[in-house]
Amino acid sequence: MACRIAIIGAGIVGSAVARELTKYEGLEVCIVEKEADVGWGASKANTGILHSGYDDDPGQFPKRARLCRAGNELWHKLAEELQIPVKWCGALVLAFNEHERKVLADLLLRGKINGVQGLRIIERETIQELESNASQEAVEALWAPTSGIISPYEATIALVENAAENGAKLYLETVAKKIVVRNRSVVGIETDRGFLGADFVINASGIFGDILSRTAGVSNFSIRPRRGEYFLFDRDSKPKVGMTLFPAPRPETKGVVVTQTTDGNLLVGPNAKDLEETERESTQTTREGLEEVWKEASRLVRGLPPRGAAMRTFAGLRPEPNKGDFIIEAYEEPSGLVNCVGTRSPGLTSAPAIAKEVTKLLVERGTRLEKKRAWVSERRAMTRFRELSSVEKDRLILKDPSYGKIVCPCETVTEAEVREAIRRGAGTLDSIKFRTRAGMGRCQGSFCLAKLLILLEKETGRRVEDITAKGNGSKIVVGKVRPEHGTE
Amino acid sequence: MREYEADVIVVGGGPAGLAAASSCREAGLKVLLVEREEVLGGILPQCIHTGFGILETSEDYTGPEFAEMLERRARNLGVEILLNSYVTQLIYADGKGVLLEAISPRGVENMRARSLIFSTGCRERNAFEIGITGDRPAGVMTAGTAQALMDLHGLLPGREVVVVGSGDVGLIMSRRFALEGAKVKAVVEISRYPGGLTRNVVQCLEDFGIPLLLSHAVVEVRGRKRVESVIVSEVDERQAPIRGTEAEIKCDMVVVAAGLIPDVGLLEKAGAKIDPSTGGPVVNEFLETSLHGVFACGNALVVNDLVDHAVEQGRLCARSAKSFVEGALERPDVWKMALPGENVKFVVPQIFSGRRETTFYARVKSPVRDCALSFKEIAKEIGIRAAMPAEMVRVKIEGTHLSSLGGTLTFEVRRWQKGK
Numbered sequence A: 001m002a003c004r005i006a007i008i009g010a011g012i013v014g015s016a017v018a019r020e021l022t023k024y025e026g027l028e029v030c031i032v033e034k035e036a037d038v039g040w041g042a043s044k045a046n047t048g049i050l051h052s053g054y055d056d057d058p059g060q061f062p063k064r065a066r067l068c069r070a071g072n073e074l075w076h077k078l079a080e081e082l083q084i085p086v087k088w089c090g091a092l093v094l095a096f097n098e099h100e101r102k103v104l105a106d107l108l109l110r111g112k113i114n115g116v117q118g119l120r121i122i123e124r125e126t127i128q129e130l131e132s133n134a135s136q137e138a139v140e141a142l143w144a145p146t147s148g149i150i151s152p153y154e155a156t157i158a159l160v161e162n163a164a165e166n167g168a169k170l171y172l173e174t175v176a177k178k179i180v181v182r183n184r185s186v187v188g189i190e191t192d193r194g195f196l197g198a199d200f201v202i203n204a205s206g207i208f209g210d211i212l213s214r215t216a217g218v219s220n221f222s223i224r225p226r227r228g229e230y231f232l233f234d235r236d237s238k239p240k241v242g243m244t245l246f247p248a249p250r251p252e253t254k255g256v257v258v259t260q261t262t263d264g265n266l267l268v269g270p271n272a273k274d275l276e277e278t279e280r281e282s283t284q285t286t287r288e289g290l291e292e293v294w295k296e297a298s299r300l301v302r303g304l305p306p307r308g309a310a311m312r313t314f315a316g317l318r319p320e321p322n323k324g325d326f327i328i329e330a331y332e333e334p335s336g337l338v339n340c341v342g343t344r345s346p347g348l349t350s351a352p353a354i355a356k357e358v359t360k361l362l363v364e365r366g367t368r369l370e371k372k373r374a375w376v377s378e379r380r381a382m383t384r385f386r387e388l389s390s391v392e393k394d395r396l397i398l399k400d401p402s403y404g405k406i407v408c409p410c411e412t413v414t415e416a417e418v419r420e421a422i423r424r425g426a427g428t429l430d431s432i433k434f435r436t437r438a439g440m441g442r443c444q445g446s447f448c449l450a451k452l453l454i455l456l457e458k459e460t461g462r463r464v465e466d467i468t469a470k471g472n473g474s475k476i477v478v479g480k481v482r483p484e485h486g487t488e
Numbered sequence B: 001m002r003e004y005e006a007d008v009i010v011v012g013g014g015p016a017g018l019a020a021a022s023s024c025r026e027a028g029l030k031v032l033l034v035e036r037e038e039v040l041g042g043i044l045p046q047c048i049h050t051g052f053g054i055l056e057t058s059e060d061y062t063g064p065e066f067a068e069m070l071e072r073r074a075r076n077l078g079v080e081i082l083l084n085s086y087v088t089q090l091i092y093a094d095g096k097g098v099l100l101e102a103i104s105p106r107g108v109e110n111m112r113a114r115s116l117i118f119s120t121g122c123r124e125r126n127a128f129e130i131g132i133t134g135d136r137p138a139g140v141m142t143a144g145t146a147q148a149l150m151d152l153h154g155l156l157p158g159r160e161v162v163v164v165g166s167g168d169v170g171l172i173m174s175r176r177f178a179l180e181g182a183k184v185k186a187v188v189e190i191s192r193y194p195g196g197l198t199r200n201v202v203q204c205l206e207d208f209g210i211p212l213l214l215s216h217a218v219v220e221v222r223g224r225k226r227v228e229s230v231i232v233s234e235v236d237e238r239q240a241p242i243r244g245t246e247a248e249i250k251c252d253m254v255v256v257a258a259g260l261i262p263d264v265g266l267l268e269k270a271g272a273k274i275d276p277s278t279g280g281p282v283v284n285e286f287l288e289t290s291l292h293g294v295f296a297c298g299n300a301l302v303v304n305d306l307v308d309h310a311v312e313q314g315r316l317c318a319r320s321a322k323s324f325v326e327g328a329l330e331r332p333d334v335w336k337m338a339l340p341g342e343n344v345k346f347v348v349p350q351i352f353s354g355r356r357e358t359t360f361y362a363r364v365k366s367p368v369r370d371c372a373l374s375f376k377e378i379a380k381e382i383g384i385r386a387a388m389p390a391e392m393v394r395v396k397i398e399g400t401h402l403s404s405l406g407g408t409l410t411f412e413v414r415r416w417q418k419g420k
Helices: A012-021 A062-081 A098-114 A124-130 A152-165 A206-215 A287-300 A347-364 A390-399 A415-423 A429-436 A449-460 B015-026 B063-076 B143-151 B168-179 B198-208 B265-269 B307-325 B399-403
Strands: A003-008 A027-032 A091-095 A120-123 A140-144 A148-150 A169-171 A176-182 A185-191 A194-197 A200-203 A223-232 A244-247 A257-260 A266-269 A312-321 A327-330 A337-341 A406-408 B002-011 B031-034 B050-052 B080-082 B086-093 B098-104 B107-118 B122-124 B140-142 B160-164 B183-188 B216-222 B229-234 B247-250 B253-256 B260-262 B294-296 B336-340 B344-348 B358-364 B368-375 B380-387 B393-397 B408-415
Touching: A003 A012, A003 A185, A012 A027, A012 A152, A012 A337, A012 A347, A027 A152, A062 A098, A062 A148, A062 A347, A091 A098, A091 A124, A098 A120, A098 A140, A120 A124, A124 A140, A148 A152, A152 A169, A152 A429, A176 A206, A185 A200, A200 A206, A206 A223, A206 A312, A206 A337, A223 A287, A244 A287, A257 A287, A266 A287, A327 A347, A337 A347, A390 B098, A390 B107, A406 A415, A406 A449, A415 A429, A415 A449, A429 A449, A449 B143, B002 B015, B002 B098, B002 B307, B015 B031, B015 B063, B015 B107, B015 B307, B031 B107, B050 B063, B086 B107, B086 B265, B107 B307, B122 B143, B140 B143, B143 B168, B143 B253, B160 B168, B160 B216, B168 B183, B168 B198, B168 B253, B183 B216, B183 B247, B294 B307, B307 B358, B336 B344, B344 B408, B358 B408, B368 B393, B380 B393
Parallel strands: A003 A027, A003 A200, A027 A169, A091 A244, A200 A337, B002 B031, B002 B107, B031 B080, B107 B294, B140 B253, B160 B183, B160 B253, B336 B408
Antiparallel strands: A091 A140, A120 A140, A176 A185, A185 A194, A223 A266, A223 A312, A244 A257, A257 A266, A327 A337, B086 B098, B098 B107, B122 B260, B216 B229, B229 B247, B344 B358, B358 B393, B368 B380, B368 B408
């Protein structure tokens, strides 16, 4: 009989686990996600940095230390197989004084212990050579050449698409209420859409991890939201930073970083504000928070663009576990529960390694795993019209003229790409945005919103009044203009 | 790949571009008008209110009517029009010719011409650019998007509305929502006076009982999925929110009408000089940008409050392009500069030769009554009954005055001092 695996949460961790488990015979994998799309929690609102692995003390946070470095290495192949945008651009941790120089020395040593390759302390002149926009006040830097950046939401989408191709099922807008235990074993999940039976429940519910774990009787940890706020600048903004720039870290955070995104936007943030346990959806930005981010960022980089030129500000919540380290555990009781939570930074980097760790736990719990013969390792990325050469563009338009119809002028997104996104499962405006970049440019959707709405109506056959920005409760329009004219 | 060739290419088929293309044809030029949308007219087709063409025709048209007139004229004159054609790149503009690349359902197209007229319009500032914090729910949109939904697609985007900004766009959209039976809870204006014309304040707000909150800002949006309320705060003289004055207004929609910015990314990338005070290119009296043979008009040049001015600028561009194509466009070694002085935000054109009568457009920073536009360099004063930021000041200055100038001409608007 097949072994049924239910994963709670289609964030980067849940998605990576799902994809990994589809490699094996006899596992029926499904993912339950409360949002209207995958990756809409912490996975979409972070720096997108693939850390090299010098940050975490292996004595204090053994899982973070080990899985970060391992994950960093795994992403190379994974990003290639799944065509996820990634850049191995390297990072600099800048020190501005004697105290911070000591911190760098500690980081270097820790990195060596964690097995990070290529770490080096560099002097002021070399900093300027490597990154001409770095602050000239920086006296020394730790250079981590194996650090990279990834598009975290595209990574999540890619993992889920590939998992689905290999048989995993995804239930969107389905809220897991309770992990159900009978006779000291997990038997499934109670959701707002009914009961889902499972032999293993993998709890990858991020910020809600402790609450769900408690429903299964495991309450040896707690999670609190730690909010971070960001500024995002348009692709044409200057300065461009080639590398990710970090300040010397503090215990609670790696600090405000200045980085590029894989699409070439300048991204600045996050601060670290601990919220109450009840504030698990409080992704508001604040004036104070943004102020703080800006002040910190100005130390790192010369000539940041004016603050008001930021095309978007946003905030995300990291799931901060009370003991600090990731919680990746299976239990004697209840058997069948695997917690995969507390994946604060470097959770994104570690995700592929966490997935392997979960596999190991399943084997330890007596699951026999045999690799499938027909497993598809690769996934094709969305067409990115904007990045093609003129000849390639022309060829595509010849095949399908809707590649010649621009929907989002800021990011040069075509009607054909929007259709492709919808075919691949995008059912909301944000889902289209994260797959195509329509609405992610300078004007933040004011030119394309109406067009996307009409396209979604046409392609899905849904009523335009029912189309949402981001799932239940987020309708774009409330009705028709003067509906009485139609009925009288 | 398809190739097009013309004497002049006009990018953008709104009112300025249509007027420019028609005038180019009248001057006997081969002109190609390139428009990215399926229809011509720019923003006009969604502006179903009146107020268009008053100076041009002495009639008061709606946006769609005025657009149709301009389009009919262009078509009758034989302007070659490419719709659904989006210019992605200005490959070069070297003073001898220009080369553009565009994308259309026909394929990737190259377009060559001697001269280029840029009439790409403007874009709206969004909620983030004006520093609104809080949640990011559905129901926050710019006035133009709301207008497109309502008047191009017949869809109502909200029922309880807070409008940010009291420029004409914000005022007109407030009335538009009120006419649909939506409740406009407030229009929130950060400055001490309304940003739009007095006529619009009366007709769009007062007549509909819509409150106008001056010296206030929307500082925060609340609502996880859809807007539930906004936090409004009083602001000080520097327009910074005053702590302790925050109040909540329940609503399901925020309409952002917080200003327009010329959409000139292509020009900027091609190296044209940009004037930070207008957001558009620096031009001379021929409306020629710092790229020789490349001209700009309409809201891509400077955000206009009257479509008639956009049309006028389009025509001037056409005349200039004609001279340029014929090799007769003047290019003095030294340009004189028009400078914004007291209470003036910008002056367009920014540079001029001083050899001919020149039309200048300027905008004041704060409203004044019984005032004068004065130029210290030529000891000239022009009386104005009232000047306000909403209304562009348009003034013609004779060549004789301009030729006698030194290097600069400073525009200042101050209260009329009687007996001076």
